[in-house]
Structure formats: C-alpha cells, structure tokens
Amino acid sequence: MRHPVVIVGGGPIGLSLALDLGLKGTPALVLDDHDGAGLGSKAICFAKRTLDIANRLGASQAMVDKGIVWNVGKVFHDDHKIFDFNLQPEAGHRNPAFINLQQPYFEKYLVDAINTAKANGAPIEIRGRNCVTALENHGSYSTLTVETPDGPYQLEADYLIACDGARSPLRDMMGLSFDGRVFEDNFLIADVHMKADFPTERWFWFEPPFKNSGQSALLHKQPDDIWRIDFQLGWDIDREKELDPDRIRARVDAMLSSQAGHVPEYELEWTSIYTFQCRRMQKFRHGNVIFAGDSAHQVSPFGARGANSGVQDADNLAWKLDLVLKGLADDSLLDTYATEREHGADENILNSSRATDFMTPKSEVSKIFRNAVLELANKHEFARPLVNSGRLSVPCNYVGFALFGEDTVGGPETTRPGMTCPDAPLGDAFLLDQLGGGFTVLAIGTDAQDISAHGIDAKAITIAAPCHTIKVRYLGDAEQAVYLIRPDQHIVARWANFDETAVKAALGTAIGKA
Amino acid sequence: MNMLILTPNLPDPDGFYNELIQAHEGLTKEQSDAFNARLILTLANHIGDRTVLTTALEAAK
Numbered sequence: 001m002r003h004p005v006v007i008v009g010g011g012p013i014g015l016s017l018a019l020d021l022g023l024k025g026t027p028a029l030v031l032d033d034h035d036g037a038g039l040g041s042k043a044i045c046f047a048k049r050t051l052d053i054a055n056r057l058g059a060s061q062a063m064v065d066k067g068i069v070w071n072v073g074k075v076f077h078d079d080h081k082i083f084d085f086n087l088q089p090e091a092g093h094r095n096p097a098f099i100n101l102q103q104p105y106f107e108k109y110l111v112d113a114i115n116t117a118k119a120n121g122a123p124i125e126i127r128g129r130n131c132v133t134a135l136e137n138h139g140s141y142s143t144l145t146v147e148t149p150d151g152p153y154q155l156e157a158d159y160l161i162a163c164d165g166a167r168s169p170l171r172d173m174m175g176l177s178f179d180g181r182v183f184e185d186n187f188l189i190a191d192v193h194m195k196a197d198f199p200t201e202r203w204f205w206f207e208p209p210f211k212n213s214g215q216s217a218l219l220h221k222q223p224d225d226i227w228r229i230d231f232q233l234g235w236d237i238d239r240e241k242e243l244d245p246d247r248i249r250a251r252v253d254a255m256l257s258s259q260a261g262h263v264p265e266y267e268l269e270w271t272s273i274y275t276f277q278c279r280r281m282q283k284f285r286h287g288n289v290i291f292a293g294d295s296a297h298q299v300s301p302f303g304a305r306g307a308n309s310g311v312q313d314a315d316n317l318a319w320k321l322d323l324v325l326k327g328l329a330d331d332s333l334l335d336t337y338a339t340e341r342e343h344g345a346d347e348n349i350l351n352s353s354r355a356t357d358f359m360t361p362k363s364e365v366s367k368i369f370r371n372a373v374l375e376l377a378n379k380h381e382f383a384r385p386l387v388n389s390g391r392l393s394v395p396c397n398y399v400g401f402a403l404f405g406e407d408t409v410g411g412p413e414t415t416r417p418g419m420t421c422p423d424a425p426l427g428d429a430f431l432l433d434q435l436g437g438g439f440t441v442l443a444i445g446t447d448a449q450d451i452s453a454h455g456i457d458a459k460a461i462t463i464a465a466p467c468h469t470i471k472v473r474y475l476g477d478a479e480q481a482v483y484l485i486r487p488d489q490h491i492v493a494r495w496a497n498f499d500e501t502a503v504k505a506a507l508g509t510a511i512g513k514a
Numbered sequence: 515m516n517m518l519i520l521t522p523n524l525p526d527p528d529g530f531y532n533e534l535i536q537a538h539e540g541l542t543k544e545q546s547d548a549f550n551a552r553l554i555l556t557l558a559n560h561i562g563d564r565t566v567l568t569t570a571l572e573a574a575k
C-alpha cells in the first residue's frame with residue numbers, strides 16, 4: 001500500500017504536522033510505537049508562536065485554558081535575589097507570551113483537534129503500537145517494515161517524515177550522523193505535587209544556598225498543582241544513587257524549606273536525570289526522507305526551544321509538502337524547508353549553548369566573569385541583560401532568504417519580509433484568526449483583491465480603518481500597506497499599494513517559481 | 515563609526531595607574547581576579563559600542 005505522506009512519531013511534531021496536512025486535505029498517516037499521548041516529564045514551557053500555530057490548527061484554546069500563564073521570573077544568586085524580570089507581554093495578542101503545560105497535555109489537545117478534524121473529513125490516520133523497524137529507501141519512495149501487536153507488515157511512502165525524536169531510529173537506519181556538543185552535566189528533574197502558595201513565577205538560582213543542590217536550580221509551576229524542580233548536579237555523579245527517592249527528597253526538602261520556612265507536604269510525581277546536548281543533522285532533507293523536530297536537532301532545554309522550534313518545523317513543512325503533493329509547486333520547494341529550518345536550528349543551538357556556558361562555566365576565568373556578572377547584576381541594572389539562565393524561545397525569522405520578496409513600504413522592522421505576522425486586535429477578535437492556513441493578501445488602510453497565480457488562490461483581507469495597534473505593528477510611518485502572507489504566517493513581501501502583477505510575482509517567489 | 519582610540523587619551527596617566535593598583539591593595543589573587551572582571555564589564559557597558567569592544571579585544575591580545 002502506497003501513502004503520499006507517512007509520519008513516523010506521534011510526538012508534538014508528528015501530530016502537528018499530521019493535523020496541518022489533514023486540514024489542507026492532504027492524507028497523513030502517523031505511525032507511533034506507543035499508544036496515546038507520550039509519557040514522562042519533558043517540555044513544560046510553550047511559547048506564543050507555538051500557541052499561534054496551534055490556534056491556526058484549532059488546538060490552542062484547550063492549551064491556554066489548561067496552561068498556566070506566567071510573566072514574572074526571579075533570579076537568585078546564593079541566598080539573595082539579584083533581580084526580577086517581567087515578560088509582561090504587549091497588549092493586543094490573543095495568546096500569552098508563555099504558558100506552562102505538561103507535554104502529555106499538549107499532545108492530547110493535538111490528538112483531540114485531530115479527532116475533530118477527522119470528524120469533519122480530514123484524511124488523518126494515527127496508528128498506535130506501530131513500531132517502524134526497517135527502512136528501505138528507493139529514492140522516489142520508501143518501504144517501511146512495521147511491527148505491531150498483531151505481527152509485522154510493510155507499507156510504502158512517497159514522502160517519509162521522520163518525527164521520531166532525538167534518538168531517531170530512522171536516522172540510524174539511514175546511517176546519518178547527529179553531531180554537536182554534549183554538555184558534561186547532569187540535571188535532576190523532579191516534578192512534585194504540592195499545594196503551595198508560592199507565586200506563579202519562574203525562580204532560578206545560580207549557586208543555590210540549599211544543601212547539595214548543585215550549580216543551579218529551578219522552580220516553576222505547572223497545572224494540576226505540579227511543580228517542576230531542576231537541580232544541576234555536575235558531571236561525575238552516580239546516577240543510580242542520585243535517583244534514590246530519599247536522596248531526591250532531601251534536596252527538594254532543602255529547596256522548599258528555604259522558601260517556605262518549613263517543608264510543605266508534597267509527593268514526587270516523576271523524577272529523572274538528563275544529560276543535555278546541542279546537535280543537529282547536517283541536512284534535514286535526504287531525498288524523499290525529511291527530518292523534523294528532535295530527530296533533526298536537539299538543544300538543552302533552558303530557553304524552551306525544543307518543542308517550540310519543532311512545531312515551527314512542522315508549520316514550515318506542512319504547506320510546502322501540501323503544494324508539492326497537489327502538483328502546485330516543484331519538489332525543490334522542500335529544499336527550502338531544510339534551509340529555513342536548519343537556520344532555525346542553528347539559532348536555537350547558539351542560544352542554548354550560550355545559556356549552558358553561562359550556567360556551567362567551562363574554565364576558571366569563565367567562572368570569574370560569570371560570577372562578576374551576577375554580583376554586578378545585584379547592584380547595577382546594566383549587568384542584568386548579561387545574566388543568562390536561558391533565553392526564552394522567540395519566533396524564528398527568515399529575513400533575506402530566497403522565498404521572500406520586496407519591501408517598498410519601509411514600515412516597521414517587526415513586519416519586514418521574512419518575519420512572522422504579529423497578532424493584533426481586529427474587531428472583537430484577532431488579526432491572526434483571519435489569516436487562516438492559505439496565502440493571504442492583507443490590505444491595511446487601502447484595498448486589495450483576491451488573486452490567483454500558479455494555480456494558488458490568495459484571499460484578500462481588507463482593514464479599511466486600522467486600529468492604533470495595527471498601525472504601530474504594520475504601518476509605522478506609512479499611511480497604508482499591502483502584505484502578502486504565507487500559509488505559515490510569515491510575511492513574503494509588502495508594498496504601499498495593491499499591484500496585482502507585483503503580488504502575483506511575489507507569490508511565485510514564495511513557492512520557488514521565480 | 516567610532517574607532518578604538520589607540521593614541522594617548524588619559525588625562526593624568528600616572529594618577530589613574532596609581533588608582534588602579536591601589537584598588538587591588540589588600541585583595542587576594544581571587545578577589546583581584548573578580549574585581550578585574552567586574553571592572554571590565556562595567557567599562558564595556560559604558561563603551562557600549564560592539565565594534566569598539568571587538569577591536570579592543572583584538573588590540574589587547
């Protein structure tokens with residue numbers, strides 16, 4: 001049996017890709033070796049860009065309703081607080097800057113949205129307890145061997161998308177390497193259940209004062225009265241011993257009592273020790289086998305860049321794959337998935353590596369400077385931007401990349417070609433709701449018409465009397481502007497006036513036909 | 515663009531040099547290293563020009 005798209009892996013990336021394809025009418029088959037949402041304690045922190053993508057896919061409301069919105073972070077050094085930060089998001093966005101939500105919930109809400117989409121006819125199929133054990137790549141298609149509780153079977157895929165996580169069996173089956181840095185450090189992660197009245201803030205300690213807590217520690221709230229606690233234990237540890245619940249409790253007791261004055265009642269929900277790495281595949285595309293999410297790139301979690309960047313991979317790939325399969329774009333459009341997302345991965349690896357180097361200084365002098373920054377930050381505001389306990393994920397942009405066109409407006413920097421569309425209030429809803437999942441011509445303070453080029457329709461949206469926020473975000477000093485926006489809500493080009501020829505040409509550029 | 519000044523620019527060079535050495539008086543090696551680091555960071559922020567800082571990092575090698 002031949003399928004146009006087979007996705008291996010039903011984690012956040014495989015699920016969002018399948019949902020996106022299915023909503024566009026392109027059949028997607030997901031094979032996952034588990035049944036149901038993933039287990040274990042992984043991502044907790046989901047960024048606005050991810051929620052905006054989930055909103056386009058019809059999955060964000062449940063996430064935001066369940067998730068914990070937070071803005072305030074406190075950074076401590078030893079026993080004193082050095083400063084607070086407030087991510088106080090700009091007003092006029094549907095979604096908050098960040099929510100904390102356990103990854104299994106995130107996956108469950110994607111599955112719920114998939115079920116809703118299926119009920120409306122979206123051609124998506126998820127096969128649990130289907131473990132891919134062999135791959136034969138024939139160039140234009142692949143043959144997979146799949147083990148199931150009822151025995152093995154084979155199937156063929158025109159496009160095979162490997163969303164099978166950091167240990168990617170498919171990557172190994174193809175003999176491809178995954179290079180980068182392993183940080184010589186171990187992090188003990190404990191999710192504890194407790195009813196504490198600590199505020200909903202991210203608390204991060206450098207050189208924590210509580211006993212045996214390692215080089216850094218983190219406390220952060222999740223839904224269901226669960227708190228994420230991290231301890232940075234160093235490299236030479238006895239994993240077995242450190243996972244002993246009594247030993248973990250001693251550490252957690254010390255941390256919590258230092259804040260609450262006594263040890264509050266709590267239960268350990270989940271504990272694990274992780275070693276973090278920053279690495280990526282050299283190329284995300286190998287013919288008709290394409291890698292997305294952790295299989296293609298892996299970062300240390302400080303900065304919440306793993307799932308948040310993987311969801312942007314899916315967002316980037318879905319519309320391109322859809323157009324190629326519908327015969328509306330050349331197969332080479334998929335090369336731009338690789339170039340754009342390899343760039344995204346490099347950005348995340350750079351940020352995560354820098355954060356990790358700050359948190360775990362690699363030399364004596366690096367530690368001297370690190371502590372100098374912390375001491376100065378306590379006294380002087382200027383040093384605070386140098387304190388790096390993880391630079392939180394922000395949307396990736398593709399400014400200067402091949403699929404983007406001209407800017408004849410000279411409007412705000414944040415809406416240059418290559419950027420993602422910022423949200424803004426529109427009537428009693430929001431701008432991003434209006435963009436949908438196709439190409440859009442957005443006319444602000446002027447008029448535009450629907451266009452059709454290369455067999456693709458781009459619907460026009462006119463905002464005749466833009467509100468102040470839209471003016472600030474999309475016009476700047478200009479009176480009016482016309483934008484062409486991709487299905488993943490990246491801005492292709494912008495002009496002062498609607499010129500059908502120019503917009504059609506830009507659409508050609510955006511699908512690699514220029 | 516601002517250039518890194520590599521010609522004499524300090525009024526009272528002897529006085530400044532003395533003050534710098536004085537600031538380290540009584541500090542252990544460890545304290546001195548920490549002090550130097552804080553001083554570099556404080557000055558770097560004041561300069562605030564990335565090109566100047568990059569050239570300075572080169573010039574001091």
Ligand SMILES: Cc1cc2nc3c(=O)[nH]c(=O)nc-3n(C[C@H](O)[C@H](O)[C@H](O)COP(=O)(O)OP(=O)(O)OC[C@H]3O[C@@H](n4cnc5c(N)ncnc54)[C@H](O)[C@@H]3O)c2cc1C
Pocket residue numbers: 008009010011012013014031032033034038041042043044045046103130131132133163164165166168169170189274292293294295301303304305306307308309310
């Ligand atoms: C402690 C920790 C904290 C983190 N915190 C954050 C955070 O706050 N924010 C954030 O954005 N990211 C965070 N991450 C990273 C995030 O968890 C990952 O980036 C994310 O899970 C990647 O999703 P994925 O879909 O690519 O892969 P995975 O979630 O690993 O899913 C891969 C799927 O493929 C399946 N699979 C594997 N092999 C096969 C096979 N042969 N056949 C069939 N199925 C197969 C697996 O069962 C699994 O379901 C954190 C990670 C850790 C470890």
